[in-house]
Structure formats: structure tokens, C-alpha cells
């Protein structure tokens with residue numbers, strides 16, 4: 001069997017087009033959703049992510065602005081900045097790019113973000129809304145996982161879902177969304193016994209671990225849907241060979257760059273699974289698309305008293321009913 005490849009790039013493009021249409025519709029009422037991104041210091045990876053978020057905002061017509069306090073910014077500086085963004089009417093979404101410098105109290109800063117503008121969905125208020133199935137903002141990567149399942153026609157109700165990873169930003173919210181979608185959910189982590197055996201129960205297996213190619217063929221039931229959230233840089237030859245030996249395209253890229261991006265799922269799983277997300281080009285592109293969707297959703301929810309269609313403001317992902 002060769003698994004169906006679930007094309008995240010294509011789905012992300014569809015979502016961006018839907019967001020752009022929603023933005024256009026709002027423009028007719030004189031409203032333009034606005035996103036503020038806060039990037040502290042000079043973390044090269046964060047700079048790349050933030051550039052992508054700002055560019056994507058421009059593409060779909062969302063107003064965006066970037067705030068770049070220096071590495072030396074204090075917790076109080078950031079609290080003041082967030083408070084100012086909370087107050088500003090034209091800002092619908094606030095995203096504080098993580099990680100923050102170690103001297104900053106990141107939890108305190110994130111807690112200060114107005115839950116109605118918390119487009120990352122990390123605020124405890126939104127976490128509570130998610131777990132009690134109330135309207136709120138859902139973290140982008142988990143929301144992207146659900147969009148992939150939905151847009152690929154993979155049923156969730158009644159299915160056995162296994163999530164490997166229990167982080168606050170990926171594993172737990174993915175598990176909650178699957179549960180809300182009526183799957184029977186098992187959450188695994190580094191202390192789980194017989195991990196492969198538990199994973200083999202899954203009709204839907206989500207890997208959010210951060211270990212390149214850890215999920216091998218023997219973790220996967222024949223025909224299962226496998227969603228690979230992992231993004232790992234492979235930089236050593238033995239690791240490369242374990243994952244990609246004989247893959248010409250990867251070999252060329254690895255030789256040229258000295259590294260290649262790998263998921264948590266071993267490529268051999270493609271011969272066992274029924275459907276699988278690639279890395280790159282799977283969950284990754286959905287994350288930014290869902291940030292755009294969340295910004296529109298936040299703009300609509302904050303203007304709930306006006307004429308906007310609130311059907312899009314349920315705790316479902318996506319931008320429209």
C-alpha cells in the first residue's frame with residue numbers, strides 16, 4: 001500500500017483564499033482585520049516565522065504591524081506594549097512570538113494578552129473555552145490538523161485517535177479538538193508504556209514529539225491516517241541515512257545545505273498508512289493559514305454586536321460556516 005499524500009500546501013492556499021474573501025466582505029462594511037506581531041530580539045528562526053506571518057497577512061488583505069523591542073526589553077516593557085495593543089480598536093489579533101528572552105516572564109506576558117485578541121489561542125481563557133466547547137480562539141497548529149482531516153474527508157467521529165505529545169501548544173489542544181470531534185482519544189508522552197502498541201490502535205495517529213522519524217512502520221496500523229506535526233532539522237549523516245537513504249532529491253538538498261527538514265514520522269510509514277501528511281508541505285503551511293483565519297474570527301467576534309455573520313464564530317476551525 002502507498003499512502004495518499006495529504007497536501008497541506010494546497011489546503012493552506014484554499015484557506016487563504018477563503019480568508020481573503022472574508023476580509024473583502026468585511027471591507028465592504030468598512031472594517032479591516034488587524035494583526036500585531038511582537039518579535040523581541042534577534043532570534044533568526046523567529047524572524048523567519050514573523051516574516052512569513054506578516055507577508056501572509058498582506059496577501060489576504062489583513063492589516064499587520066510588527067513590533068520589535070530589543071533583546072534587553074523587560075517584562076514590564078512587554079506588558080506595557082501588550083496593554084497598548086489590547087486598547088487599540090484597529091488591532092484584532094496580538095501574537096507574541098515565542099521564545100521570549102529568558103529574563104522575561106513569558107507566562108505573565110501571554111496572560112496579559114486580551115483573550116479576545118489571543119490569535120495564538122494560548123490564553124488560559126481560550127484553553128478553557130476549548131475544553132468546554134464554547135466559542136473562542138483555537139491554537140493554530142492544532143486547528144490546522146483538524147482542517148487537514150476535514151478537507152481530506154477523513155472521518156473523526158467514533159474513530160480511535162492517538163496523539164503522541166502533550167504540549168500546551170500542540171498535543172493537548174489537538175487531543176481536545178479530536179475529543180470535541182467525537183473521536184476516542186488517547187494521549188501519549190515520554191512516560192507512556194508500550195508506545196508502539198498504543199499507536200497501532202489508532203485510526204488517526206498524530207505525532208507531535210520533536211524527534212525525527214521516531215514513528216516507524218511498526219507503530220502504525222495498516223490504512224491509518226497519520227498526521228505528522230514534527231519539524232526537525234536533520235544535520236548528521238547517520239540520521240540522514242536512517243531516514244532518507246536512496247532519496248535522490250533529499251540527498252541533493254542535504255549536500256547543498258548540510259541539513260534537511262524531517263517530521264516525527266519515518267518515511268517508511270508511507271507504505272503502511274492509508275493517508276499521511278508530508279514534511280515539509282503538510283501541517284506546517286496550515287499553521288500560518290489558521291493564524292489568518294483566527295485573526296478574521298477575532299475581528300468578527302469582537303464586533304459581535306454589529307452585522308457580521310456570527311456563525312463563523314463558533315469553536316469550529318476555519319473562517320466560515
Ligand code: NDP
Nearest residue numbers: 141165166167170189190208209210229230231283284287
Ligand atoms: P514539546 O517538546 O513541547 O513536546 C513534545 C512532546 O513529545 C512532549 O509531550 C513529550 O513528552 C513527548 N515526547 C518526547 N519524547 C518522546 C518519546 N520518546 N516518546 C513519547 N513521547 C515523547 O514539543 P511541541 O509540542 O512544541 O512540538 C512538537 C513537534 O511539533 C516539534 O517537532 C515542533 O517543531 C513541531 N511543531 C510544528 C509546528 C508546525 O507548524 N508544523 C508548530 C509547532 C510545533 P513529555 O511531556 O513526557 O516530556
